[in-house]
Amino acid sequence: MGSWRDLGRIQKLAIAMERLSALVAGFLLLINVGDIVLGILFRYVMKSSIIWTEEVARYSLVWLVMLGAAGAQAKGDHMSIDFLTPRFPRWLKKLSYVVRIGVQAVVLVLLIWLGSKNVAGTWTMKTMALGIPKAIPLMAVPIGISMLLVQLLLQELHRRSDGGDKP
Template identity: 85%
Template sequence: MDGSSDLGKVQRMAVAMERLSAVVAGFLLLVNVGDIVLGIFFRYVMKSSIIWTEEVARYSLVWLVMLGAAGAQAKGDHMSIDFLAPRFPRWLQKVSYIARMGIQAVVLILLIWLGSKNVAGTWTMKTMALGIPKAIPLMAVPIGMSMLLMQLLLQELHRPSDGGNRS
């Protein structure tokens, strides 16, 4: 295979990851809003509350944020403060880019590892209202951060090799 077809595969994988992230996050947003509206309706109209709506809202929001992070990475929507790096000499821009990528990768790997350890120890614990294993909501961190790391790596593989800063 030539390099251009490999780049095409990487780009298609990055786009697929971004779409998966967006679709799942969109679905979870609908679940979250629907759950909150249901809770409000029952509390204020029916004068009776459903105990599990608060947990569903919280857990769907956590999953939404964790899985949506990969889509935000693909679109370049994560917050960054880049007023200083573009003023650096070219060689220092390259060094700062490499340092930034390394720090991001290390932090994501730590979150995946520590999140997985946390999940492993909570399968026997149950949530208060839903009665599901606590590991299910906690899995959002290692799964979401794995998707974010994969998106970051796919973008790096697809990045032009001119060594430039993509701010």
């Protein structure tokens, strides 16, 4: 890979999104671990319990996973089972690739739409311990899935602009 200047706009945007995803996921991991350690210290050392630590741990983990998914997409770290497709003839490999990308995009768009509908209906509900709108933790789904979809589309655009014919 050449210098940053030599990269195309699409590739730069994909790299920036991956870095943002990793940075935010790393920050959320620190919050999650710190919150769990705080809860353990208070429970077992101070013999007292902080009620909101469980919610913070759960919600930070959900946000971490949803926002980290775009970074995993960029690195190709999502699970795949590919014992069958390498045995396909070239035309069937291409067809299966197109079908896979199409199904993936449709499912992601559907998740964004359903997640957004879910968020819209929960602004008046509050979480038990933190007392924040339930929409805030639930926003992780449409935001994280949107980032995942954008990353998928950027990868596909980059593959096509690179002259990548093979899936």
